[in-house]
Amino acid sequence: MEAQTLAVETAFAPGFAAIETAAASPRWLTALRESGRERFEALGFPTTKTEAWRFTSVRPITEVAWTRAAREALRRPDPAPRGVRIRRLSEALADAEPHLARIASFEDNAFTALNTALFEDGLLVEIGRGAVVAEPIELVFDAASAAHPEVSYPRLLVVAGEGSQATVVETWTGRGGRPHLNCAVTEISVGDGAVLTHVKVQREDESAFHVHAIAARQGRASRFTSHNISLGAALARTDLDVALAGEGAECEANGLFVAGGSQHCDNHTTIDHARPHGVSRELYKGILDGKARGVFHGTVLVRPGAQKTDAIQTNKNLLLSREALVDSTPALRIEADDVKCKHGSTTGQLDPLALFYLRSRGLGEDEARALLVRAFASELVSRIPVAAARDAVEAALSARLPGLSEAP
Amino acid sequence: MAGTILEIKNLHASVGGKEILRGVDLVVGAGQVHAIMGPNGSGKSTLAHVLAGRPGYDVTAGSVLYQGKDLLAMKPEERAREGVFLAFQYPVEIPGVSNVYFLKNAVNAIRKHRGLPELDAMDFLKLSKEKARLVEIGEDLLKRPVNEGFSGGEKKRNEIYQMAVLEPTLAILDETDSGLDIDALRIVASGVNALRAPERSMIVVTHYQRLLNYIVPDYLHVLVDGRIALSGGKELALTLEEKGYTWLEKEPPAPRVEAAAR
Numbered sequence: 316m317e318a319q320t321l322a323v324e325t326a327f328a329p330g331f332a333a334i335e336t337a338a339a340s341p342r343w344l345t346a347l348r349e350s351g352r353e354r355f356e357a358l359g360f361p362t363t364k365t366e367a368w369r370f371t372s373v374r375p376i377t378e379v380a381w382t383r384a385a386r387e388a389l390r391r392p393d394p395a396p397r398g399v400r401i402r403r404l405s406e407a408l409a410d411a412e413p414h415l416a417r418i419a420s421f422e423d424n425a426f427t428a429l430n431t432a433l434f435e436d437g438l439l440v441e442i443g444r445g446a447v448v449a450e451p452i453e454l455v456f457d458a459a460s461a462a463h464p465e466v467s468y469p470r471l472l473v474v475a476g477e478g479s480q481a482t483v484v485e486t487w488t489g490r491g492g493r494p495h496l497n498c499a500v501t502e503i504s505v506g507d508g509a510v511l512t513h514v515k516v517q518r519e520d521e522s523a524f525h526v527h528a529i530a531a532r533q534g535r536a537s538r539f540t541s542h543n544i545s546l547g548a549a550l551a552r553t554d555l556d557v558a559l560a561g562e563g564a565e566c567e568a569n570g571l572f573v574a575g576g577s578q579h580c581d582n583h584t585t586i587d588h589a590r591p592h593g594v595s596r597e598l599y600k601g602i603l604d605g606k607a608r609g610v611f612h613g614t615v616l617v618r619p620g621a622q623k624t625d626a627i628q629t630n631k632n633l634l635l636s637r638e639a640l641v642d643s644t645p646a647l648r649i650e651a652d653d654v655k656c657k658h659g660s661t662t663g664q665l666d667p668l669a670l671f672y673l674r675s676r677g678l679g680e681d682e683a684r685a686l687l688v689r690a691f692a693s694e695l696v697s698r699i700p701v702a703a704a705r706d707a708v709e710a711a712l713s714a715r716l717p718g719l720s721e722a723p
Numbered sequence: 724m725a726g727t728i729l730e731i732k733n734l735h736a737s738v739g740g741k742e743i744l745r746g747v748d749l750v751v752g753a754g755q756v757h758a759i760m761g762p763n764g765s766g767k768s769t770l771a772h773v774l775a776g777r778p779g780y781d782v783t784a785g786s787v788l789y790q791g792k793d794l795l796a797m798k799p800e801e802r803a804r805e806g807v808f809l810a811f812q813y814p815v816e817i818p819g820v821s822n823v824y825f826l827k828n829a830v831n832a833i834r835k836h837r838g839l840p841e842l843d844a845m846d847f848l849k850l851s852k853e854k855a856r857l858v859e860i861g862e863d864l865l866k867r868p869v870n871e872g873f874s875g876g877e878k879k880r881n882e883i884y885q886m887a888v889l890e891p892t893l894a895i896l897d898e899t900d901s902g903l904d905i906d907a908l909r910i911v912a913s914g915v916n917a918l919r920a921p922e923r924s925m926i927v928v929t930h931y932q933r934l935l936n937y938i939v940p941d942y943l944h945v946l947v948d949g950r951i952a953l954s955g956g957k958e959l960a961l962t963l964e965e966k967g968y969t970w971l972e973k974e975p976p977a978p979r980v981e982a983a984a985r
Contacts, residue, residue, distance in 0.1 A: 667778065669815045672817070678832055679832065682828070686820055
């Protein structure tokens with residue numbers, strides 16, 4: 316506890332002090348940052364006694380003396396695709412205010428609270444009402460090498476107007492081999508009847524720390540698809556919270572996490588069915604090698620009154636070594652009585668008979684293993700609707716799985 | 724012996740610590756088709772898998788020479804590259820890997836081993852189409868993931884299609900007839916017959932005599948309790964059909980033709 320308080324003070328106090336001096340901010344924003352700070356100070360960093368962090372210790376993060384990254388490493392399409400408006404939050408405060416911090420709750424999440432207190436001048440991405448945007452909106456968060464361990468607080472707000480259709484891609488990269496912490500929040504408002512696809516590909520350097528909350532709120536008859544691909548970082552934690560807040564909303568949550576060496580990858584998802592006739596399909600797959608540890612914790616919540624909800628949640632994990640480990644906790648919390656929900660979780664090794672079958676046709680053992688692993692991943696990779704993102708994931712998988720020249 | 728492809732001597736093998744093969748002797752010459760029949764649990768499938776090198780099938784005694792080389796010292800993929808092919812009784816479903824992708828890689832692994840240039844996509848497609856006709860396997864099936872959602876008959880036809888593409892020197896067919904209706908059996912058998920060649924030997928493992936009406940063997944062996952209890956010509960199948968396997972357990976086994984030949 317002592318050490319934690321100390322780390323909080325030394326690393327984050329200068330940032331907190333800056334809130335008060337940011338005279339240019341409107342009062343509501345200063346108040347918001349203040350409440351983020353208060354909430355963070357009340358919560359403190361989670362420990363493994365905190366239920367949502369049972370399997371993930373954040374000590375590797377709290378033990379580092381972080382300095383704040385000098386520049387924001389965020390690239391965006393310029394000009395924005397037709398029908399899309401991308402602005403700095405500081406240039407778009409009036410339009411951001413109705414949504415900002417209202418989708419991603421910081422009540423129980425210390426990192427989201429910290430980001431809310433200290434977030435940088437992130438982006439507001441607005442997709443116009445009725446706009447059909449074919450071209451993906453690609454955002455790259457590229458943490459460059461620095462002399463000291465640096466922390467960034469990226470913040471993204473996506474507002475998809477009524478009846479719009481678009482795809483947003485977030486690519487997280489980071490090089491240089493020095494520790495970098497991304498404490499990030501993405502908020503997504505999916506308007507009534509809108510179709511929004513969100514792709515996240517995280518392939519940061521293996522010295523990086525990555526904590527990211529993605530929160531989406533869906534309007535009536537809207538459709539939200541999430542592709543959450545986690546490949547990099549020493550410690551990666553993604554929280555995906557989707558609220559099906561309008562009647563007849565549909566949500567598809569796809570996740571693939573690949574970890575080797577001593578990587579730790581944690582995925583927490585909550586699909587919150589608040590209104591009737593909602594549909595959700597969730598599939599998360601983990602591939603763990605070396606001494607890696609993976610976590611899948613998924614909750615499907617069906618609130619009273621969310622009748623006729625149709626929800627399926629599936630988690631499948633593949634362990635490639637004896638020392639790799641995964642903790643899978645799928646959960647349904649159903650408070651309505653006329654619903655169709657199921658969930659399931661499986662964890663296993665490569666099928667020895669399938670390996671033998673491939674080898675009996677002449678494929679080498681490494682090649683056969685790589686083929687089966689790629690086949691396990693392909694169900695999710697093939698669903699990524701953006702070719703560039705799909706190719707990047709394929710390339711990253713190929714680099715890890717020697718023996719294959721092309722995708723199966 | 725000149726023209727010998729396979730020579731099994733006193734082969735003992737265990738699975739999960741349980742001895743299944745208890746001294747199998749068998750010699751297969753080039754171009755010959757040998758049928759192996761036997762009751763359930765006699766070790767037919769074990770013999771097939773031991774020859775293909777399935778991990779966990781432990782050889783405890785004996786030897787197997789394949790084209791004069793120690794087959795048992797080779798990894799499964801080395802056996803395949805040297806021309807051994809096993810058609811599985813239960814072909815394995817591999818979701819996410821298309822049939823053609825898998826087989827193109829297999830063909831090229833084998834060609835590379837033999838010092839031949841690898842086939843490109845066009846060449847492979849041509850070869851694949853030609854061989855697919857042999858077992859009346861549709862192009863849609865080739866593009867689908869390996870065996871996933873295939874019917875029983877489609878799976879068996881897929882095995883013979885793979886055999887046709889890989890052109891083995893020694894093909895082992897493990898109960899390729901089981902679970903097939905008569906039409907599917909005819910298709911599979913005619914595919915196999917089309918692949919009979921002077922340079923290709925086959926071991927056809929079956930529980931039922933029915934298959935041997937379509938694939939007529941040169942020799943027939945009856946495996947009982949992990950040993951070859953009886954060997955003879957194709958007419959032996961009819962005796963077995965008439966009297967059943969229990970007949971073998973009651974009467975003393977006749978001399979082994981193959982063993983005597985050596």
